[in-house]
Amino acid sequence: MSNNKELFPKLKEITAAMTSKGEMFEISTTEIAGMPLKFWVNAPGSLRDLWLSTAVHADKDYLVFQDERWTYAEAHQQVAKIANWLVSNGIKQHDRVAIAMRNYPEWMLAYWATICIGAVPVGMNAWWVADELAFGLIDSNAKLLICDKERLERFCQIREELPKLAVVTVRVENPPSWTKDWGTMLDIEPNMPEVSIHPDDDACIFYTSGTTGTPKGAQLTHRGCSNQVFSALFTRVCQQTSQAILNDQPLPNPEEDAPPAGIVATPLFHVTANNSMAHGITASGGKLVHMYKWDAGEALRIIEQEGITTFTGVPTMCREIINHPSFAQYNTSTLSALAGGGAAVQTDIINKIEQQGDIMPAQGYGMTETSGMVCGSYGGYLTEKPNSAGVVSPILDIKCIDDDGNDLPAGETGEICIRGPQVIKGYLNRTKATVETISDGWLHTGDIGYLDQDNSLYLVDRAKDMVLRGGENVYCSEVEEAIHQMEGIAECCVFSVPDDRLGEEVGVAIFPSPSTPISAGAVRDLCQTKMAAYKVPRYIWILPTPLPRNASGKFVKSELQKSLLTSEAS
Structure with a gap:
């Protein structure tokens, strides 16, 4: 970048x-739930509209899984058949259809078909055990379950609780007689039913990760999901455009550029894969390559074979790709961006991505309750402010508040609150939780951070993840950032450890790279040069296996807190 001072003014x-008016990303104001909110004028009115608009990409590849491949024309025909079958079998508008399976292509086909009849797909956490699956099915009042072999086995354990629930099986040999096979849904005419969908109807329901307490079903609307697609696209195009102008490079054109190609690496029952990645790539006529399970080496093979243009996953996935011992052996020339979400992308990885030449580091911040991405940074905007979660979408209002609910000025740290069309309608069957979380249109995120003068958002920590040590706040992300500056750190997770004198102490679990020995003493020595003494971990565990993660790829701190003994720490 010729002059970093020009970045944010540009x-x-x-x-x-x-x-501005008449442009592709024109913004206007409309009344939503009784309050005037900004929205993207040209965003699709519903996800049904979004899907139907992609028929023009007929001959392009859409879904890829191992040696299987669907063009857009083939996908549209199957979606129309499934939609027709759903209606013919009693699924009505606003009914809920549960999808419980791996990231198979059938996930997307079932999702779009359910959307297109005005019914509501419910993403079932594929990691749930039988009792948790029963909870989700009962809580959502699902009328139909579409599931793969593993989820079918779990459903069989709790079928007595849901004897009337219809079940369609995917990739199951010799399914039980009381189920319907996926092929049955395709043995019908591809007649797409007509339906009128209101922008504020439920589009889909995704359950919060539920690392504490019972998962809550977030009600995402059609308006919220379609506006998120435009927010994500605008963030990328606007930042790339400004950098191209400053560097005298060709301008990006989303209507003329080659269609994107991405890997479905995180679960489709979360917004990172479904909303922030799959929705956007589908809307652009791009290709989705599904993985059976995450493996960085396999991801590199797919990048080369399928010409992947952008990778979106949790930061640990980006770390595993860029640090893979075979990275240089693969052709990654088509890859324009490695993007992380769900947690901060540490600066060491940002620097390593930049060193690869044409691959742009990127990161975004969002959540289920905002239908996906809230803000993002690409290329120079991330390297200029590597600790920022990104520039906020212009259709969203963001403020930070103190413990008494007072608005804080730019630069002061408090709870992040968000308002706009992407905010969920509420939590299914959870009136109290909805009222506690969304007040006067403002979503109280539970995240701690601040805004700067350039409308860049800085995420300091989750309120519940802070370590309160003797009255001093220790932000886990700050300590993790410092530790990742050491060579040989594959994974690390900082969390609170109960302490009789100080209330809480700082603990960290580390999984080192196999080829690099790590000592607790070296970790402490580094931390002492980077931060105040009270932030330096008292308890350090060097573990021989990778750290536990939940279905969305985030480390499960509660599991570490329960399983690791202070007597075994260094």
Whole structure:
């Protein structure tokens, strides 16, 4: 970048131009739930509209899984058949259809078919055990379950609780007689039913990860999901445009650029894969390559074979790709961006991605309750402010508040609150939780952070993840950032450890790279040069196996807190 001081003024200028009347990213205001909110004028009115608009990409590849491949034309025909079958078998508008399976292509086909009849797909956490699956099915009042072999086995354990629930099986040999096989849904005419969908109807229901307490079903709307697609696209195009102008490079054109290709690496029952990645790539006529399970080496093979243009996953996945011993052996020339979400992308990985030449580091911040991405940074905007979660979408209002609910000025740390069309309608069957979380249209995220003068958001920590040591706040992300600057750190997770004198102490679990020995003493020595003494971990565990993660790829701190003994720490 020729002059970093020009980055954010240029971004402000380009944002004003690109969002003006008549432009692709025009912004206007409308009344939603009784309050005036900004929205993208040209965003699809519903996800049904989004899907139907992709029929023009007929001959392009859409879904790929191992040696199987669907073009858009083939996918549209199957979606229309499934939609027709659903209606013919009693699924009505607003009914809920549970999808419980791996990231098979059938997930997306069932999802779009359910969307297109005005019914509501419910993403079942594929890691749930039988009792948790029963909870999700009962809580959502699902009328139909579409599941693969593993989820069918779990459902069989709890079928007595749901004797009337219809079940369709996917990739199951010799399914039980009381189920319908996936092929049955395709043995019908591809007649897409007509339906009128209101923008604020439920589009899909995704359950919060539920690392504490019972999972809550977030009600995402059609308006929220379609506006998120435009927010994500605008963030990328606007930042790339401003950087291209400053560097005298060709301007990106989303209507003329080659269609994107991405890997479905995180679970489709979360917004990272479904909303932030699959929705956007589908809307652009791009290709989704499904993985059976995550493996960085396999991801590199797919990048080369399928010409992947962008990778979106949790930061640990980006770390595993860029640090893979075979990285240089693969052709990654088509890859324009490695993007992380769900947690901060540490600066060491940002630097390593930049060193690869044409691959742009990127990261975003969002959540289920905002239908996906809230803000993002690409290329120079991330390297200029590597600790920022990104620039906030211009259709969203963000503020930070103190413990008394007072608005804080730029630069002051407090709870992040978000308002806009992407905020969920509420939590299914959870009136109290909805009222506690969404007040006067403002979503109280539970995240701690601050805004700067450039509308960049800084995420300091989750409120519940802070370590409160003797009255001092220790932000886990800050300690993790410092530790990742050591060579040989494959994974690390900082968390609180109960302490009789100070209330809480700082603990960290580390999984080192196999080829690099790590000592607790070296970790402490590094931390002492990077931060105040009270932030330096008292308890350090060097573990021989990778750290536990939940279905979305995030480390499960509660499991570490329960399983690791202070007597075994260094």
